[in-house]
Amino acid sequence: MRVRSTRRMPAALVALVALSLVVAACAPAATQAPPAATEVQAPAATEAPAATEAMDPMAELVAAAQAEGMLTTIALPDDWCNYREVIDTFKAKYGLEVNELNPDAGSGDEIEAIKANMNNPGPQAPDVVDVGFSFGEANVDLFTPYKVATWDSIPDSAKDPDGIWYGDYYGVMAFLVNTDVQPEVPQDWADLLDPMYQGQVALSGDPRVSNQAIQAVYASGLANGGSLDNAQPGLDFFAQLNAGGSGNFIPVIANNGLVAKGETPVRITWDYNGLSAIDSFAGNPAAVLVVPASGRFGGVYVQAISAYAPHPNAAKLWMEFLYSDEGQILWMKGYCHPIREEDMRARGVIPADLLAKLPDVSGAVFPSNEQLAAAATLITGQWDTVVGANVQAAP
Amino acid sequence: MSTQASSGPASNERSRAARIFTRRAFPLWSWLWFILGALYFILPLYATLDFSLRMERDTIGLKAYAEAFADPGFARTFGYSVFLAVVTILVSILLVVPTAYWIRLRLPEARRIVEFITLLPFVIPAIILVFGMIRIYSSPVNLPFTDIRLLAPLTTSKFGTNVLIVAGYIVLGLPYMYRSVDTGMRTVDVRTLTEAAQSLGANWLTIMARVVLPNVRTALLSGALLTFAIVVGEVVLASYLGLPTFGPYLFLLGQHRAYEPAALTFTTFLLTWAAMGIIQLVTGGQGQVAGAH
Amino acid sequence: MAPSAVPAPRVKRPTSGLRAWLGVVPFFLFAILFLILPSIKLFVGAFADNEGQFTFKNILQLFTEPSILNAYWLSIRISAVTAIGGGIFGFLLAYSVTIGGLPKALRTMLITFSGVASNFAGVPLAFAFVATLGRTGFVTALLKDVFHFSIYDTGFSLYSFAGLSFTYMYFQFPLMVLIMAPALDGLKREWREAAENLGASRTQYWLRVALPVLLPSILGSMILLFGNAFGAYATAYALTGGALPIVTIQIGAQIRGDVLHNPGLGYAMAMGMVFIMAVSLAGYSWLQGRTERWLR
Numbered sequence: 004m005r006v007r008s009t010r011r012m013p014a015a016l017v018a019l020v021a022l023s024l025v026v027a028a029c030a031p032a033a034t035q036a037p038p039a040a041t042e043v044q045a046p047a048a049t050e051a052p053a054a055t056e057a058m059d060p061m062a063e064l065v066a067a068a069q070a071e072g073m074l075t076t077i078a079l080p081d082d083w084c085n086y087r088e089v090i091d092t093f094k095a096k097y098g099l100e101v102n103e104l105n106p107d108a109g110s111g112d113e114i115e116a117i118k119a120n121m122n123n124p125g126p127q128a129p130d131v132v133d134v135g136f137s138f139g140e141a142n143v144d145l146f147t148p149y150k151v152a153t154w155d156s157i158p159d160s161a162k163d164p165d166g167i168w169y170g171d172y173y174g175v176m177a178f179l180v181n182t183d184v185q186p187e188v189p190q191d192w193a194d195l196l197d198p199m200y201q202g203q204v205a206l207s208g209d210p211r212v213s214n215q216a217i218q219a220v221y222a223s224g225l226a227n228g229g230s231l232d233n234a235q236p237g238l239d240f241f242a243q244l245n246a247g248g249s250g251n252f253i254p255v256i257a258n259n260g261l262v263a264k265g266e267t268p269v270r271i272t273w274d275y276n277g278l279s280a281i282d283s284f285a286g287n288p289a290a291v292l293v294v295p296a297s298g299r300f301g302g303v304y305v306q307a308i309s310a311y312a313p314h315p316n317a318a319k320l321w322m323e324f325l326y327s328d329e330g331q332i333l334w335m336k337g338y339c340h341p342i343r344e345e346d347m348r349a350r351g352v353i354p355a356d357l358l359a360k361l362p363d364v365s366g367a368v369f370p371s372n373e374q375l376a377a378a379a380t381l382i383t384g385q386w387d388t389v390v391g392a393n394v395q396a397a398p
Numbered sequence: 399m400s401t402q403a404s405s406g407p408a409s410n411e412r413s414r415a416a417r418i419f420t421r422r423a424f425p426l427w428s429w430l431w432f433i434l435g436a437l438y439f440i441l442p443l444y445a446t447l448d449f450s451l452r453m454e455r456d457t458i459g460l461k462a463y464a465e466a467f468a469d470p471g472f473a474r475t476f477g478y479s480v481f482l483a484v485v486t487i488l489v490s491i492l493l494v495v496p497t498a499y500w501i502r503l504r505l506p507e508a509r510r511i512v513e514f515i516t517l518l519p520f521v522i523p524a525i526i527l528v529f530g531m532i533r534i535y536s537s538p539v540n541l542p543f544t545d546i547r548l549l550a551p552l553t554t555s556k557f558g559t560n561v562l563i564v565a566g567y568i569v570l571g572l573p574y575m576y577r578s579v580d581t582g583m584r585t586v587d588v589r590t591l592t593e594a595a596q597s598l599g600a601n602w603l604t605i606m607a608r609v610v611l612p613n614v615r616t617a618l619l620s621g622a623l624l625t626f627a628i629v630v631g632e633v634v635l636a637s638y639l640g641l642p643t644f645g646p647y648l649f650l651l652g653q654h655r656a657y658e659p660a661a662l663t664f665t666t667f668l669l670t671w672a673a674m675g676i677i678q679l680v681t682g683g684q685g686q687v688a689g690a691h
Numbered sequence: 692m693a694p695s696a697v698p699a700p701r702v703k704r705p706t707s708g709l710r711a712w713l714g715v716v717p718f719f720l721f722a723i724l725f726l727i728l729p730s731i732k733l734f735v736g737a738f739a740d741n742e743g744q745f746t747f748k749n750i751l752q753l754f755t756e757p758s759i760l761n762a763y764w765l766s767i768r769i770s771a772v773t774a775i776g777g778g779i780f781g782f783l784l785a786y787s788v789t790i791g792g793l794p795k796a797l798r799t800m801l802i803t804f805s806g807v808a809s810n811f812a813g814v815p816l817a818f819a820f821v822a823t824l825g826r827t828g829f830v831t832a833l834l835k836d837v838f839h840f841s842i843y844d845t846g847f848s849l850y851s852f853a854g855l856s857f858t859y860m861y862f863q864f865p866l867m868v869l870i871m872a873p874a875l876d877g878l879k880r881e882w883r884e885a886a887e888n889l890g891a892s893r894t895q896y897w898l899r900v901a902l903p904v905l906l907p908s909i910l911g912s913m914i915l916l917f918g919n920a921f922g923a924y925a926t927a928y929a930l931t932g933g934a935l936p937i938v939t940i941q942i943g944a945q946i947r948g949d950v951l952h953n954p955g956l957g958y959a960m961a962m963g964m965v966f967i968m969a970v971s972l973a974g975y976s977w978l979q980g981r982t983e984r985w986l987r
Contacts, residue, residue, distance in 0.1 A: 077640070081471075082654040105640035107650040116640065119536040125555055127640065184827070202826055202843075209933030212944045253826075254850050254934035260818055263656035264449060265827040283655055287455040387758055387936060428791030431783040435801070435864065439808060442861070445822035445829050446815070493718055500714035508715055513976075515722045520915070521968040522730055523922045523939060526961045530729025530736075565725045581873070620806065627810040633925070652814050660822075663815040667807060674803035 781867020
């Protein structure tokens with residue numbers, strides 16, 4: 004009896020495994036058919052409206068959004084660009100619910116979320132995304148175009164001409180310095196090479212994976228003889244900084260805890276991250292943010308509406324809110340430079356105390372998508388060999 | 399001492415005396431290893447505690463703890479994680495206990511396969527398992543070569559996503575749970591208990607509920623605690639599925655705040671340890687915490 | 692009629708082998724749905740490129756690209772070091788609270804602590820060690836202030852292979868303790884007494900009786916520790932920022948990274964990992980079989 008059952012066992016198992024193989028192979032990974040009825044054509048009136056027409060279409064939009072009742076966002080942490088207040092203000096102003104998905108998602112995760120929910124009208128599908136610059140251009144087929152009322156005051160270099168994606172805010176790569184541990188504050192990239200910073204300078208991510216870290220390396224090149232078209236000097240700079248492992252570069256991923264502890268007293272990060280960190284430290288430790296004197300590198304984030312958004316009108320209303328002066332100023336409170344900053348400065352609508360808090364970032368350069376992609380490929384590919392743990396001291 | 403097998407009362411006396419003396423000797427080396435181990439384990443915890451107490455400049459205080467617990471996100475995510483942990487533990491028990499029991503009693507041939515399966519989560523890196531699971535269940539599952547839909551994509555509904563994450567957690571905790579229960583059953587000798595119960599006229603349900611489960615209580619508890627620790631600390635699965643559990647919350651907190659993450663880390667560690675300790679006390683330390691293999 | 696005759700037990704034996712298998716169907720169903728299928732997905736995915744076409748390129752890259760080979764070698768080295776180191780000290784710890792004669796309370800404390808510590812990993816663990824042994828760590832400061840000994844001047848750095856290994860021990864020691872404590876309990880006292888009766892000294896007892904019995908268990912646990920370290924990801928990432936390119940970090944970068952995006956290669960690397968782990972687990976299984984003889 005036992006013998007029979009053991010002989011049947013492998014057969015049954017093989018059958019089960021075979022079945023699973025077939026099922027797995029058939030699980031579709033290919034592109035989905037376009038969704039049936041979830042796309043609502045944008046009423047013509049809301050596209051690039053003239054200023055005088057803004058009232059009526061806006062009221063229509065508000066009504067349509069309220070009929071939908073909900074907006075689904077993703078990857079918007081409370082402390083990032085003051086999103087907590089942005090979302091709360093939006094909710095209070097229009098009475099919509101905001102379903103916040105996964106605040107710690109990265110840009111890649113946001114795109115994945117759109118792809119994974121293409122046929123899903125439920126609350127898991129994001130309506131709007133806020134992603135890194137290169138993600139906008141790379142995923143145009145996932146977005147639906149929309150031009151907000153204030154479209155013209157968005158700089159051309161920061162938006163897609165057809166309105167598929169549009170820059171929302173930017174930051175400039177800067178140094179967050181714990182002055183309790185390191186009172187000598189570096190003023191520029193070259194200062195970081197000074198021996199007094201031995202083992203004190205850290206990046207905020209892994210340069211082979213994290214956009215923030217990659218752009219930090221890219222930025223350092225600007226002050227080191229490189230340009231937006233040539234990121235190699237950035238790698239060379241970090242090779243020098245690392246000096247084969249005994250230099251100023253400490254290969255741990257810096258976060259605010261480590262800065263406060265004093266383990267990574269000089270953290271290279273976006274200026275808005277640094278400024279909100281200083282707020283959260285509340286004097287313990289004392290810290291300052293320095294935007295390097297040369298090599299000012301701007302990183303732009305972009306907004307887009309998902310082509311498969313379950314609540315397209317709520318999404319459009321959200322965009323109108325974000326790009327209104329009110330929304331842009333709320334971002335400014337989170338230390339992010341809103342994309343319409345120049346226009347708003349010219350019109351004098353920014354409160355003086357806010358203006359005082361934002362660091363001077365004049366002269367910041369913004370790479371194009373092609374330049375970013377090229378730099379990213381170079382840096383992620385070459386990091387290990389040029390800077391990695393096994394490298395000898397650079398000459 | 400002679401190496402020959404000695405016999406006779408005199409040599410027996412001598413060895414018994416020797417035994418008594420060896421037992422009385424102070425276990426110096428044991429204390430040494432233990433103290434070294436204790437230092438290694440406690441110092442990093444102490445460092446975390448020390449850092450978490452220094453949120454206010456130049457003073458030692460509990461401000462970091464107050465801030466951490468006051469944050470509504472903490473209660474929300476921790477509560478949700480606890481809920482998921484409880485569900486995971488219950489389903490795990492329902493899945494593992496009957497299987498372990500059945501294998502012990504009726505189907506020893508399956509033992510190798512089941513043990514192999516429970517070791518799979520060790521062999522295959524978690525990030526892959528998770529990714530594979532999500533890829534499969536975010537599209538509808540059809541009968542092969544047809545359009546007959548067997549299962550709607552799980553990730554489209556809140557409930558489906560919760561099912562997916564619980565399944566993932568069960569998979570992650572499976573090695574510990576199964577091993578725990580299996581060892582527990584071995585210690586308790588379920589075969590005899592079953593036969594006794596059956597001879598008294600019990601049916602399967604009664605046997606399961608009133609004979610087997612109570613007797614493997616300790617094993618269940620230790621497996622449950624390990625599963626709890628895994629669920630509460632898990633980050634990858636939850637962030638992939640976009641569910642607001644404690645792991646991603648702590649991770650995000652660590653990105654922005656300095657002192658609160660240390661406070662939370664220390665607290666959760668201490669609480670879990672205390673819970674395990676209490677359970678050991680309550681069950682009288684019966685059997686070891688047969689957790690991991 | 693013998694008054695002590697017990698009526699035959701009514702445990703029914705299934706008449707056909709297949710019906711017995713019904714009892715484990717739920718478990719197998721679960722395993723297939725959530726374990727086997729994803730694993731197969733991995734297997735299949737390793738042979739697909741970014742467009743979904745079948746290709747051997749990913750597997751080939753495993754053997755040809757030096758950075759990948761380095762990653763594997765590094766992972767193997769760190770896993771081996773922490774398995775052996777963790778195994779030895781874990782064994783000594785387990786010994787000290789079982790046979791070693793320490794009070795029972797200490798044993799309970801160690802075992803429960805091990806249960807928690809074996810899951811303590813990732814950013815919190817990295818931070819804890821930075822706070823202890825980093826440049827501004829309190830042990831570093833203590834050694835400098837009290838003993839005038841600066842460990843960083845000797846070339847030690849927490850952010851190195853040695854530092855990472857040392858940190859890994861935090862979940863390796865406990866795992867070893869959890870496995871070895873029951874095994875050490877299984878060392879029957881009668882054997883010790885028999886050995887003494889036959890005139891063996893402590894050393895001889897250990898060398899000739901205890902260790903040979905325990906060896907399969909010890910080696911098997913070390914293999915488990917190896918696998919545990921091999922699959923670790925979050926701690927290494929947090930502590931070294933990717934400066935130590937172990938395999939799991941590479942896989943994460945390929946599958947999840949925003950920039951390098953070749954999931955097929957990630958799957959292929961994972962398959963390589965699975966192969967290595969499977970070999971070690973096979974070893975563990977075989978060694979377990981040898982041990983069970985003694986510990987029943």
